[in-house]
Amino acid sequence: MSEAATRRIAPAPGDNSAAAFDVARVRADFPILTQEVFGHPLVYLDSAASAQKPRQVIEAMSHAYETCYANVHRGVHRMSQLTTDAFESGRETVARFLNASSADEIVFTRNATEAFNLLANCFASVNLGHGDEVIISTLEHHANIVPWQLVRDRLGIVLRIVPIDDDGNFLLDAYEALLGPRTKLVAVTHVSNALGTVVPIKQVIERAHARNVPVLVDGCQAMPHIKVDVQALDADFYVFTGHKLYGPTGIGVFYGKSELLKDLPPYQGGGEMIASVTFEKTTFKPPPHRFEAGTPPIVEVIGLAAAIDYVQALGHDAIAAHENGLRSYAETRLAQVPGLHIVGTAREKASIVSFVMDSAHPHDIGTIVDRTGVAVRTGHHCAQPLMQRLGVAATARASFGVYNTRDEVDVLAQALESVHEIFG
């Protein structure tokens, strides 16, 4: 798989410049991009919600189903062995991608949301009690808010919220002031899904560690854009999802340091996670399998590994250069649309441009640009507290992936100009 990925899409070895990024060749890897929407070429600017899949991922998954498939960790038969090897090799691919110190630190979940719920439940049951504090930020996705609220309602913990400024910057000093004697965990996003703000996560972790507080990072939006090294960051827990990284749905990743995972109790009970079961007493496997009850998302792991191979062959530096170029062009181009305001102008941003228009509600914007083939997300982006902080009910959001082009930004801008004509 990785050989095929390399052959098809790799730029010249060692050349990570934006110029080396051949977007036409990248686009040729994504079959869906030949689709038309209402008679127009699909302009897919919603990768932050879910990215499209390259042929390499689709083929890796089809190939598994067609040639190498059985349940894992169960049979002595050949197919089970081969499938188990492919599945566990996927775990090693993820571990290398994150620079985890061991594949045993990689737990597979159904999606990122399940990873947050896993940690909230398991961490709470051994580490949290009435009056203990968990710090989250204003930028969080509901997936990193609601699980903690459920713990709060159950155990009486206190949630502390890191504020942002009007541009969407994470306020590091205000965060530090929240760290106190009852703080048991910091759970913050690496990149805001609604605004694109890149949080200074290394400093967040350093300041928490100075007080012996562990940190969970939501990396869902970061992974497609930023090279993440969990050891360099010294992150205690890091969560991301496959489908935003050009991989399949149905697969999330929960990274945890070995010394922290070993002290966490199981999340769900079932097959796969046990060492032995009697009706009197059951013993559990060590991590990561302790946290993977039941048949795991086998082929999804294989697809995720193919997606990681694909992203690595392109190179994060080249991807970042390409996407930052697009974002910067989009911010300039969209600012020319009358009555349009960009929401979220943090110092450092990933390739997300959120905006509102004086004349039209985001839903009306979304409907109108859709008829010209342009897919953007509209609404609250599963970040309602952030929307409340910014004083907007909703925004429209264009997000850029490896396959997007400046021409597509122009199509969006023209569609937004027609929104202004209709409503202005």
Next chain:
Amino acid sequence: MLDDLRELYQEVILDHGRNPRNYRNPPEANRHAHGHNPMCGDSVVVHATVDDTGIIRDVAFEGKGCAISVASASLMTEVLKGKSQTEAKALFERFHDMCTKDHAGDPDGEELERLQVLAGVREFPMRVKCATLAWHTLSAAMAGADDATTE
């Protein structure tokens, strides 16, 4: 502009979206409900005044939303004044059909004709909830519930 977009965003809709009618909270209103569309976060509060004989004397609303939901709420407040609660319910059913069914039949009656400007949402299934939010909320208010959602 594309024809179906023109059909959706008719001048009447744009007008009611920009300048909603009966956008207020009358002190005499005796039926209230809050409507919410979880998909987009839009919300509307409907205030109705129903007399002892069950006639809707006044309907007003407040809230934030897209052009479709605000225009629909605005038009609703205009067509319901003087109707009985039973008539209001029947009108909502006919209106809902108009927004969702291709062959809902020609509008009969002045009220349905006025609401016909919203029939364009048929071509935009994701927007039907915008057009019906205020109506769902009114139904909740009539039924004595405090909240309505489009889900």
